Amino acid sequence: MLVFPGSNDDRDAAWALGALGANAELVWHAETELPRGTGAVVLPGGFSYGDYLRCGAIARFAPVLDAVRVFAADGGPVLGICNGFQILCEAGFLPGVLRPNRDLEFVCRDVRLRVERADTSFTARCEPGQELTIPVKHGEGCWYADEELYEELEAAGRLVLRYAEDCNGSVGDVAGVCNAARNVVGLMPHPEHAVDPLLGSGDGALLLAALVDAAREHTLTPA
Numbered sequence: 001m002l003v004f005p006g007s008n009d010d011r012d013a014a015w016a017l018g019a020l021g022a023n024a025e026l027v028w029h030a031e032t033e034l035p036r037g038t039g040a041v042v043l044p045g046g047f048s049y050g051d052y053l054r055c056g057a058i059a060r061f062a063p064v065l066d067a068v069r070v071f072a073a074d075g076g077p078v079l080g081i082c083n084g085f086q087i088l089c090e091a092g093f094l095p096g097v098l099r100p101n102r103d104l105e106f107v108c109r110d111v112r113l114r115v116e117r118a119d120t121s122f123t124a125r126c127e128p129g130q131e132l133t134i135p136v137k138h139g140e141g142c143w144y145a146d147e148e149l150y151e152e153l154e155a156a157g158r159l160v161l162r163y164a165e166d167c168n169g170s171v172g173d174v175a176g177v178c179n180a181a182r183n184v185v186g187l188m189p190h191p192e193h194a195v196d197p198l199l200g201s202g203d204g205a206l207l208l209a210a211l212v213d214a215a216r217e218h219t220l221t222p223a
Contacts, residue, residue, distance in 0.1 A: 001013060001014050001017075001024045001025065001026050001027065001042050001044060002027050002029060002041065002042065002043050002044070002062075002064055002068070002084075003026050003027065003028055003029060003044070004029045004046075004047075004048035004049060004059050004062065004083075004087075005029070005048065005049040006046055006047035006048050006049055006051065006083075007044050007045075007046040007047070007048065007083070008045075008046035008047065009044045009045040009046045009081065009082070009190065009192060009193075010026060010044040010046070012044075012190075012192045012193065013042055013044045013045075013081065013192040014026065015192075016191070016192040016193075016195045016204070016205075016208055017042070017192075017208055017211070017212065019195060019196075020195070020205060020208055020209050020212050021212060022211075022212045022215065024042070027064060028064075029048075029059070029062040029063070029064050030062070030063055030064070031063065031064045031067075032063045032064065032066065032067060033067050034064070034067045034068070034071060037219060038071065038076070038219075039076075039077075039214075039215030039216060039218050039219040040076065040077040040078070040079070040121075040211055040212075040214060040215035040218065041068050041071060041072075041076065041077070041078045041079070042078075042079045042080075042081065042084065042211070043078070043079070043080040043081065043083070043084025043085075043087055043088060044081055044082075044083070044084055044192075045081045045082030045083050045084060045137075045190055045192075046082070046083050047083055048083055048086075048087060051083070054090070055083060055086040055087075055090075055098060055140045056083065056086035056087035056088075056089065056090035056091070056098075057090055059083075059087045059090070060087055060090040060091035060092075062087075065087075065091055068093075069091075069093070072093065072179075072183060072184050075181065075183055075218065076183065076218050077121040077122070077183050077184075077211060077214040077215060077218060078093065078183065078184040078185075079121075079122055079184075079185055079186075079187075079211055080093075080094070080184075080185070080186040080187070081186075081187060081188075081189075081190055081191070081192070082136075082137070082138055082141070082187075082188055082189075082190060084186065085098065085176075085186030085187055085188055086098045086140065086186075088184065088186045089186065093179060093184050093186075094177055094178070094179060094184060094185075094186045095145060095149060095153060095158070095177060096143050096144060096145040096149065096153075096171075096174075096177060097143075097144050097145075098140050098141060098142065098143055098144075098188075099140060099142045099143075099144050100139065100140045100142060101138070101139060101140065101141060101142050101168040101169060102142055102168060102169025103168075103169070105139075106137070106138070106139040107136055107137070107138060107139075107141065107167060107168055108135070108136070108137040109135065109136065110133050110134070110135045110194075110200055110201065111133070111134065111135070111136050111163055111164070111165075111167050111175075111189060112131055112132070112133055112163070112164035112165065113131065113132045113133070113134055113161050113162065113163060113164060113175055113176075113189060114129060114130070114131055114132075114161070114162045114163075114164050115127065115128060115129065115130045115131075115132065115160075115161060116128065116157075116159050116160055116161060116162055117157055117158075117159070117160045117178070117182075118130075119157075119182060120160055120178050120182040120183075120185055121182065121183050121185065121210065121211065121214035122160075122185045122187075122207050122210050122211050122214070123160060123161075123185075123206075123207065123210060124210040124213065124214070125206045125207075125209055125210040125213070126206055126207075126210075131164060132161075132194075132201075132203035132204075132206065132207075133194065133200070133201040133203050134189040134190065134191055134193070134194045134201060134203055134204050134207075135189065135190055135193050135194060135200070135201075136167060136168075136188055136189050136190065137190065138168070138188055141167075141168045141170070141188040142168045142169045142170050143170040143171060143174045143175075143177070143188070144170070144171055145171055150171055150172060153177065154172070156180070158177055158178050158179070158180065158182075159172065159174050159176075159177055160175075160176040160177055160178050160185055160187070161174070161175040161176035161187055161189070162174055162175055163175050168188075170188075175187055175188050175189060176188070176189075183214075187207075189204075190204070191203075191204030191205070191206075191207040191208050192204060192208065195208065
């Protein structure tokens with residue numbers, strides 16, 4: 001679990017992963033290596049230093065991201081949630097950019113999502129077309145890609161989640177995208193806040209449990 005100055009959902013995500021059987025270790029952004037035996041990397045939501053310039057624009061230079069890049073290139077699962085998604089886009093892990101919400105209002109509510117791809121490291125426990133209810137809380141969550149890039153990503157099956165109804169003005173109602181290898185995913189909704197029905201929904205557990213599965217598989221795969 002990477003921690004940037006301003007991260008405020010790192011402990012929530014670590015708790016949620018722990019409830020699903022994972023051992024989530026917090027890693028400060030200035031570290032240059034990942035802990036030995038890392039099975040997956042999560043960039044949590046919240047904020048990061050430099051967001052006043054553009055979300056993720058400064059955090060993308062964090063030393064730890066060099067190690068994450070090597071980890072991802074080796075097939076390691078990497079998940080960016082909200083601000084983590086913004087950082088992954090700024091750092092070039094994922095395509096597109098996150099812009100201010102269309103109505104320039106902070107959105108904080110449960111939203112319905114449709115699973116577009118079930119063949120990523122994070123949606124493997126879902127079915128294509130399945131609807132999930134997961135909360136969002138962001139002011140700059142409008143994912144944007146020009147028409148050419150959007151059509152390219154859609155044809156390649158790299159649009160992972162869509163809002164079932166307009167949420168923030170994202171192109172194509174996209175809520176999550178993946179890289180070409182499908183082991184790096186970014187999404188604006190917060191699955192860590194939807195792991196128990198007492199919180200309003202347990203649907204986020206499907207995504208995080210799939211991440212735990214992928215982490216174990218990666219750890220057990222010989223180098």
